[in-house]
Amino acid sequence: MTEGMNRQWLIAQRPESEISESNFRWTEGPIPTPEEGQFLARNLWYSFDPTQRFLIGRAGVPEAESGAIPLGQPMIGFSVSEVVESRHPGFRAGDRIHCQLGWEDYSVSDGLGFAPAYRVPDGVPPNWALGALGITGLAAYFGVTEVARPKSGETFVISGAAGGVGSIAVQLAKIHGLRVIGIAGGPAKCDWLRQEAGVDAAIDHRTEDVGRRLTELCPDGIDIFFDNDGGPTLDLALDRLRNGGRVVLCGATARYGAVPLPPGPINYLQLVMVNGRMEGLLARDYLPRLGEAAQAMVPLLRSGRLKSKEDIVVGLRNAPAALARLYSGSNVGKQLLRMEDAPGE
Numbered sequence: 001m002t003e004g005m006n007r008q009w010l011i012a013q014r015p016e017s018e019i020s021e022s023n024f025r026w027t028e029g030p031i032p033t034p035e036e037g038q039f040l041a042r043n044l045w046y047s048f049d050p051t052q053r054f055l056i057g058r059a060g061v062p063e064a065e066s067g068a069i070p071l072g073q074p075m076i077g078f079s080v081s082e083v084v085e086s087r088h089p090g091f092r093a094g095d096r097i098h099c100q101l102g103w104e105d106y107s108v109s110d111g112l113g114f115a116p117a118y119r120v121p122d123g124v125p126p127n128w129a130l131g132a133l134g135i136t137g138l139a140a141y142f143g144v145t146e147v148a149r150p151k152s153g154e155t156f157v158i159s160g161a162a163g164g165v166g167s168i169a170v171q172l173a174k175i176h177g178l179r180v181i182g183i184a185g186g187p188a189k190c191d192w193l194r195q196e197a198g199v200d201a202a203i204d205h206r207t208e209d210v211g212r213r214l215t216e217l218c219p220d221g222i223d224i225f226f227d228n229d230g231g232p233t234l235d236l237a238l239d240r241l242r243n244g245g246r247v248v249l250c251g252a253t254a255r256y257g258a259v260p261l262p263p264g265p266i267n268y269l270q271l272v273m274v275n276g277r278m279e280g281l282l283a284r285d286y287l288p289r290l291g292e293a294a295q296a297m298v299p300l301l302r303s304g305r306l307k308s309k310e311d312i313v314v315g316l317r318n319a320p321a322a323l324a325r326l327y328s329g330s331n332v333g334k335q336l337l338r339m340e341d342a343p344g345e
């Protein structure tokens with residue numbers, strides 16, 4: 001951090017397809033001053049989430065249509081930040097908060113946004129606050145425990161199994177006594193799933209025929225499919241769903257950059273044949289129940305029974321590259337960024 005200066009990444013250009021550093025512009029300016037109802041926060045850690053693609057927009061699509069951040073404004077992401085000055089009734093200087101702020105050293109905010117700012121519970125390190133105990137962890141926790149309604153011994157299949165959400169969901173599914181099959185891209189992710197996360201089987205969708213492997217590994221079908229990628233795997237899973245099967249719709253990374261959007265699942269009528277259920281969840285809406293999820297997961301994290309797998313990049317300069325890792329599938333576990341002088345995990 002430059003003393004007295006605010007380094008920032010601004011949105012410079014809408015991508016044609018892939019996201020790269022050329023979509024952003026690096027700049028330095030004065031540290032902003034909070035107005036009544038705002039606080040000034042120093043940003044410490046950032047989370048990277050596949051839906052950030054929507055904030056950058058797309059070449060040729062008007063802002064009003066895409067909902068993207070206006071050109072020339074800072075890119076934003078979920079952060080753990082420290083309040084340094086407050087004119088906001090809900091926060092005081094020194095508070096460590098989870099919020100959605102700019103890719104910059106310092107931000108002013110009213111704390112509102114897609115997910116309102118909240119204080120990080122004492123003793124929770126920033127990497128957990130953004131990962132296992134953040135929006136990512138809420139999706140995994142409530143997706144597994146509430147939407148999937150797991151019963152011990154059932155077969156649980158998940159796409160994006162070694163990513164932020166997936167890495168927590170597979171372990172929670174094992175803790176619930178499920179037989180877990182993780183689908184992920186590449187040997188490093190599959191090795192981590194087998195050796196560290198303890199899944200029963202892993203499928204590398206880059207080198208293996210996913211349909212054939214699912215048939216081999218799930219001869220009696222699938223009880224729960226937890227979908228993170230929204231691609232063709234959803235149809236393969238629907239086709240193999242057992243009676244009373246559930247599909248948890250968490251995300252659709254495969255669809256986020258697609259123009260035009262590919263058609264939705266073809267095999268959805270299989271839900272009729274098996275009295276099945278397909279249900280989405282929006283983790284943001286579970287924020288009021290964060291305490292409940294933390295109560296269940298903090299002891300597991302502390303004991304090591306639940307591993308917080310993180311992929312940490314250091315330095316604000318690397319924010320665009322860290323985001324791009326999500327779309328190339330380079331990240332193993334939750335993609336995070338720690339500011340150069342921020343406290344470690």
Ligand SMILES: NC(=O)c1ccc[n+]([C@@H]2O[C@H](COP(=O)([O-])OP(=O)(O)OC[C@H]3O[C@@H](n4cnc5c(N)ncnc54)[C@H](OP(=O)(O)O)[C@@H]3O)[C@@H](O)[C@H]2O)c1
Nearest residue numbers: 139163164165184185229250251252253254281282283329
């Ligand atoms: N519902 C909610 O409230 C909620 C909350 C948080 C996240 N989500 C969603 O959950 C999903 C996972 O999020 P995350 O933060 O944990 O991300 P992540 O899985 O850590 O990272 C994205 C992963 O997606 C896969 N991927 C990238 N491009 C792809 C493509 N074109 N087609 C298919 N897969 C692709 C890659 O994994 P592989 O190499 O293994 O394929 C990549 O590592 C996302 O769709 C996200 O939007 C939903």
